[in-house]
Amino acid sequence: MKRSSANINPAINEQHISSAGSFADIMKVLSELTKFKITALVSFTTGLGYILGAKELSFTLFWVIAGIFLLAAASSALNHWQEKDSDALMDRTKYRPIPSGKIDPAFAIYISLFLLISGSAVLLFTTNVTTFLVGLVTFLWYNGLYTPLKRITAFAIIPGAIVGALPPVAGWIAAGGSLLDGRIMIIAAYFFVWQIPHFWLLLMLYGNDYEKGGFPTLNRVFNPEQLKRITFMWLAANVITAMLIPLFVYINYSASFIALCLISVWMIFVSVKFLKSGTERKDIRNTFIAINFYTLLLITILSIDKLIKVL
Template structure:
């Protein structure tokens, strides 16, 4: 019984996704600390914990909102709300508890700027992106804004200004990563998404043109990441990391344009940590 409840809770908050969001927030705090001569570890880890909990809360609320559609999809029909193992009321209560705890930690980590950033994430992800998913595939352009926020929350918790070009560059890279990542994921599960009533990219478009558009966006992400790593990275790695990222980007863009989403997704997953690690090495 306890194991089943823990499994349901894990499915509700999606710990892998929440941990990735927490890592993004922690990176933002570390990046600010390296650039400005010291890391406030208490604030950094408090913000990261807040990001984990807030992401779990947003995930739970999303599953409350989409429980009927999740039940029609093979990849999500075993989620606790979609399968009926958890009532919408309990799901909403858990979403409020996780989300509220995350927002409280955000406030403790950096005051009102971080709290407002967290509230903006909820408004965009659950208030805008989730309902728009059934209307247009361009909803991902809004969802990418929420997905780009984690490093900004850590940066703000460390005392950094919101308009600093360093963190704006990082959030832009996160945004460019988010959109093709979810579009490629949607392509991988296209039949599932259509069955559930979600809008998918260009059902009326020629498949080759649709794949080509994805390839262009993937190329834009890798180009931005490679250039940023080259400009901000240490001189000892500038001859190595940017070319590797650009070559990997060319391969990933070709795979995406050739309608091979799995290896393109794998390349994107591997590239972001490499590029971010380069930024931290540049400032130590």
């Protein structure tokens, strides 16, 4: 049963949790608040940056992943508070912890602050100042620039995509790499490009919902066919960027390069199929799943290729 936020303690709603009855319910709320799936992917990209930059593995890999994970979780919790009113208006987000009444808005602030301090401490005391600064800039860019910019322009994702490009840079620097090294710049470029079709596919799925939340959308700028063609161009750019990686990052084994080529051919096939299809939700959703799976495969291939070499 939902409650108004005025009747909720500034902590997890104890009556709601106790009625559901378990510690698992608390963890589920915290997982939603910190957008665990997204923060986990951020951790993977951070780990990739470290693995590619390290001459040998050390426990610093764990610390940089943990620190960036905590900062990303802090950012997500704060974002829930920032967008609580619009979340309540959208079908896709109205059951999130704050609009659904599971927690008080103040609790999200407390959790965000705790995670921010914890993540900052981990990075400062176990990595280096530059890694911490990259993590802090990512936090500030997402919550201080991208989140409010979404209410101003439908093209906010373009500067906002920098947020996804920075975690692998943090990992790279923690491993002792240079900030301006071309190898990490191409990795960052990939994750920058990837986020744009990722978000625009979501927009094609939930454009009307975003409008109900008061966000300007590309659906008001382009018709569905135009948006599909533009998204296809970004999908193609994503694959091209991936195939540029071997020109900058040394691939140790031919099997890794072949695997990269194979998944890229598959992604091109999926993208062309998307372009030729209609604008049905099933086709859009399948493409959305594919672009994310492609990215996970890319991370896996590059990580394993380097890990086999250094272990």
